[in-house]
Amino acid sequence: xxxxxxxxxxxxxxxxxxxxxxxxxxxxxxxxxxxxxxxxxxxxxxxxxxxxxxxxxxxxxxxxxxxxxxxxxxxxxxxxxxxxxxxxxxxxxxxxxxxxxxxxxxxxxxxxxxxxxxxxxxxxxxxxxxxxxxxxxxxxxxxxxxxxxxxxxxxxxxxxxxxxxxxxxxxxxxxxxxxxxxxxxxxxxxxxxxxxxxxxxxxxxxxxxxxxxxxxxxxx
Numbered sequence: 456x457x458x459x460x461x462x463x464x465x466x467x468x469x470x471x472x473x474x475x476x477x478x479x480x481x482x483x484x485x486x487x488x489x490x491x492x493x494x495x496x497x498x499x500x501x502x503x504x505x506x507x508x509x510x511x512x513x514x515x516x517x518x519x520x521x522x523x524x525x526x527x528x529x530x531x532x533x534x535x536x537x538x539x540x541x542x543x544x545x546x547x548x549x550x551x552x553x554x555x556x557x558x559x560x561x562x563x564x565x566x567x568x569x570x571x572x573x574x575x576x577x578x579x580x581x582x583x584x585x586x587x588x589x590x591x592x593x594x595x596x597x598x599x600x601x602x603x604x605x606x607x608x609x610x611x612x613x614x615x616x617x618x619x620x621x622x623x624x625x626x627x628x629x630x631x632x633x634x635x636x637x638x639x640x641x642x643x644x645x646x647x648x649x650x651x652x653x654x655x656x657x658x659x660x661x662x663x664x665x666x667x668x669x670x671x672x673x674x675x
Contacts, residue, residue: 478549482518490517494570498522498555499598504562505539505663506600506632508591510569510576510584510610510639517572521546522565523640529649530606530640536653538666539563561665566594568605568614576610576641584614595630603632604659607639623658635659 482490495512507522515525523530524546535543539561544554558564568587569579595603605611608622625634637655638647654669661668 478519481548482515486518487514490514490572491574493517493572495520495522495567495572497594498558498563498565499594500559500562500564501598502562503564503598503600504602505660505665506564506566506595506598506603508603508605509565509567510607511567511579512570512572514572514574515547519546519549521550522567524549527642528640529642529647529652532649533640533652533656536649537656537660539656539660562601562663563665564598564600566591568610576607576639576643581613584610585616588614592630595632600632600663602635602659602663603629604635604637604656606637607644608636610639611636623655624662633662635662 491514493512495516499506509522512522513525513528516522518524526547531540531544531546534540540554540557540563544550546554568591569583570587573579591603605614608620612618612620620636622636622638625636628634635655635658637659638644638652640647640652657666657669660666
């Protein structure tokens with residue numbers, strides 16, 4: 456199992472001037488503010504079957520060094536409803552070692568197009584998204600996931616420079632990986648529910664061989 460920071464640099468909590476965060480409790484308001492710009496660790500198990508790609512970490516995720524850690528984000532409930540994890544994970548005080556092991560055992564990995572934590576995803580520029588895609592390409596070429604699932608259709612269009620794309624399975628593989636576009640699980644996305652996000656995640660998980668397919672795949 457491998458978990459590392461995208462840049463290969465030390466943990467942001469080890470950087471000079473960064474306050475120590477105590478895993479097991481939710482971050483304070485000051486710790487959230489101090490998390491701006493932090494980089495959280497990629498989760499890259501070996502073998503890597505399904506790589507879930509977010510836009511960038513929230514301040515909450517930056518504070519606790521865990522993906523989709525902000526309470527109210529629908530990522531973990533949808534991942535559970537899709538049948539990809541046995542229970543709803545709560546990483547708001549940091550990802551538990553047992554949950555990390557369970558994800559790695561299934562070959563489920565997580566990363567972001569842009570590494571730095573911000574208060575809102577719209578603080579990330581199109582140029583950063585395109586640069587992040589170049590970094591991600593290197594990860595995909597090196598780790599060879601079966602499926603890469605991008606969260607957020609608008610972000611996908613910007614990063615790849617395409618105007619027309621539908622959510623779900625994409626007809627062209629990317630560096631040898633099957634590509635899916637799933638809804639952004641943020642609570643700010645009012646167009647989707649936990650159920651619709653879960654359906655898209657299940658389709659990606661089915662192509663990764665993690666769950667049986669349900670009713671085929673969108674786009675095929």
